[in-house]
Amino acid sequence: MFQTLSQKEKNFLIIFAANYIGIVMIYISRDVHFCAAHKLYNEKWSKEKNEEVFGACANENWHGHNFDMTVTVKGPVDPETGFVINFKDLKRIVNEEILDKVDHKNLNLDVDFMRGKLTSCENLIVEFWKILEPRIKKNSNARLHCIKLKETNNNYAEYYGE
Numbered sequence: 747m748f749q750t751l752s753q754k755e756k757n758f759l760i761i762f763a764a765n766y767i768g769i770v771m772i773y774i775s776r777d778v779h780f781c782a783a784h785k786l787y788n789e790k791w792s793k794e795k796n797e798e799v800f801g802a803c804a805n806e807n808w809h810g811h812n813f814d815m816t817v818t819v820k821g822p823v824d825p826e827t828g829f830v831i832n833f834k835d836l837k838r839i840v841n842e843e844i845l846d847k848v849d850h851k852n853l854n855l856d857v858d859f860m861r862g863k864l865t866s867c868e869n870l871i872v873e874f875w876k877i878l879e880p881r882i883k884k885n886s887n888a889r890l891h892c893i894k895l896k897e898t899n900n901n902y903a904e905y906y907g908e
């Protein structure tokens with residue numbers, strides 16, 4: 747039955763259960779910013795179809811975005827520190843694993859884990875998740891909860907690992 751619930755309902759039940767047994771589940775987030783170039787282009791399609799589907803993002807000679815990303819982790823509060831995860835550690839992990847690899851880079855050409863993939867927000871956050879999730883688990887009692895990536899002021903994608 748749990749499987750059929752929405753993410754919102756699942757989160758509600760998890761928090762409810764955690765509170766019931768005396769564990770408080772807290773969500774903490776870190777906002778980061780990076781600039782990167784890319785091109786959205788499906789090689790199997792004609793130039794016209796690429797332009798029709800991807801619009802300005804299909805521009806042959808690349809273009810850039812100012813990306814805003816929010817990484818949210820959840821976990822119980824450590825009684826010794828009062829933290830879910832030390833923000834200093836979260837900062838280091840996100841910087842080392844993601845920002846150092848994508849900031850001021852060409853996402854199609856310079857980023858190993860995006861090679862051969864369409865560099866959409868959706869595909870980026872799925873790859874970011876694969877990298878961040880085990881690293882956060884290894885370094886704390888916290889778990890990665892959500893990655894939100896904003897490509898423009900109006901458009902963003904979110905991933906909850908499912």
Ligand SMILES: [Zn+2]
Nearest residue numbers: 784802803811
């Ligand atoms: Zn674009």
